[in-house]
Amino acid sequence: MSTAELMETVQPGVDDQAEAALLKVEGLTRVYGDRIGCADVSFSVWPGEVLAIVGESGSGKTTLLNCISSRLTPTCGTVHYRSGDGVSSDIFKMSEANRRRLMRTDWGFVHQNPIDGLRMTVSAGANVGERLMAVGDRHYGNIRQTAIEWLGRVEIDADRIDDQPRAFSGGMRQRLQIARNLVTGPRLVFMDEPTGGLDVSVQARLLDLLRGLVSDLGLAVIVVTHDLAVARLLSDRMIVMKQGRVIEAGLTDRLLDDPRAPYTQLLVSSILQV
Amino acid sequence: MNTFLVASDVRKTFVMHMRGGVELPVVANVSFSLEAGRCAVLGGPSGIGKSSILKMLYGNYGCDGGQILVSHRGRHVDIVSADPRKVLEIRRDTIGYVSQFLRAMPRVPALDVAAEPLMIRGVGRETAHAKAQSLFARLNLPERLWSLPPATFSGGEQQRVNIARGFITDHPVLLLDEPTASLDAANREVVTELITEKKAAGVALLGIFHDHDVRRAVADQIIDVSAFAAGKSAA
């Protein structure tokens, strides 16, 4: 077959396939008075993919994450989420009741500091079980069994189930927070610097665990990080932000190995080599 | 004979913004095609842009122009203009890649590293592991290493894990970036056999081999990259 023959059957490189996006962000802007939190951000996330939002402190990535997870109201722009029944709706036009239900069933949110995402004064088991009880599970034995299974998946011994997270190390707390979020089988998880305050070895373990869970559960994840190594290890696609705006977006490995924008080149060249 | 991949007029220049926007032309006018059951080899001195071409084919590097058409799921897709998700899909199903160095994941055992491309495509864990084990055995990777993370392996051991990872699937196109660089003669021989088997199975291969014996044994076609040297044609 010649090149000319090939051309006749060419499919455009853009994706025109039927699968609809899980989350579609369009023209999202959030200003704080005169200051820009994030401006005119648009992107989509599809089921089962991991998207990293990278940038240095103050680049607007956390503002963006808070907006798309409905924790913060954007100044303008829309965020559409397609629920399990295939219906796509603007999360800021949903009733608050529906939005909150979404956040404790279909969605998860992993905070950088586990204290923000855990109830520190109740046991690990209750932390994991809370979402189950919130959706109406009323069988103590089943809730506890599920909690034990999830603690196992995040490598916490079952005999720690009745301990409070106050007695846990930073890495264990973060793993507990992940289990607490995943117990209802969410389809989309937001993560804000999930490996932030952890030692390097603890960080490696958590990243490996996350990678495994994400691929086993087919989760879609939007992870905010300033650490390009975390982005490379976890994500398929990446968005680079600076001063509230998207500088460059694309395949994670292409952005890291062949950065185009001056800012992305600066970020990549600033990585310390070990 | 089936053409699996056609590159035409592919062009690549690095712009170094960190150094005042200096332009480093890499290649231009890259044109060739890969055919099923044949192994093409990129030839030319080092630094001429052989690895860059492989990376552009894999979507790892962007291109500044041209077209790379690949037969993907019965249709022809242009990698140069494909969106990221399409590129990922092509990597999963159509184009395999054995890199020069293994990017080791912390804590992931060698067996899982090699079996992963199969499991991503929905093959069961046991089947995938069995296939990885047989490749490890052929590549003479000591069995005590199979369940260990490759981060602490020697260069040759890591490379064999990498080769197993690349050869485990039946991707119709396979890109090889110096797969034999850090291997001894016996293992080079194994890789040659593996390539020959891929050819027999109808895979289109494109490789960089600095080892003359291997190159001689597998090459059906030499693509001289110095012909694409950017300095010449860009001028």
Next chain:
Amino acid sequence: MTALADMTDTGKLATYNFAYLDEQTKRMIRRAILKGIAIPGYQVPFASREMPMPYGWGTGGVQVTAAIIGPDDVLKVIDQGADDTTNAVSIRAFFAKTAGVETTTATAEASIIQTRHRIPEMPLTEGQVLVYQVPIPEPLRFLEPRETETRKMHALEEYGLMHVKLYEDIARNGHIATTYAYPVKVEGRYVMDPSPTPKFDNPKMHRSEALQLFGAGREKRIYAIPPHTEVVSLDFEDHPFEVQHFDQPCALCGGEQVYLDEVVLDDRGGRMFVCSDTDHCENRCAAGHRGELAGDDLFDGKDKGVETEAST
């Protein structure tokens, strides 16, 4: 529940408005009560007044009683089931003085019963009003300190957290160890704190013929359960709600299926269990019922060896 009382009999009462509070305040409280009745279990904010007693002594209950009491009402006040404890005596005296109403210790005769920590054993009847003194009205406060958040949780019926509390109980103790202030769901909608009554009394709230009003003075909240309302105690399928059981009957009246208080008799371990509801106990004794220590005059100064009997 009429407006101003006739205050012509004694001049000394003229310094107080009827039932202490001014009429505008009573109207404000009555509006809150009416709203509470209309939305069973919902906590209605109200402008709690300073009362001539410290917080924690029943200022919420007293304001509710003051707002609903009329000259024809008969008031009973109990504290832990007893009519003769300090708090009960003072509040009874307060209304006797400021409203001139008749007071009683007999549950059946009372039209308004203000209570702390108990519901009388005798089933209440239509026309009676039970006024609870409430220290912390918010059942979700245990795990969620933010008022803005708990209000939202009530509004959106997000009550999973209540079960987290019960889960913790079972995880720590093997059973639901909450014995008082045991959360209930009212008319299938609002989760409510029944005030620190023992959970033994929870079933009495369910479809009671009486009107139940709750006043929290310090927290400035009023809520209500109208007569015949469904009140369900929260639980797990595999750990159903249960009331306390007592191994022995009341030592004085022999009553069973009643809530008992432990009374220490001496410093050698002697103790007995008697009805917490003193009126109920006295009525039974008067009707000829006898417990194992009844008939012994415990307070005549002679030791009749009760400690050995009681310790068996």
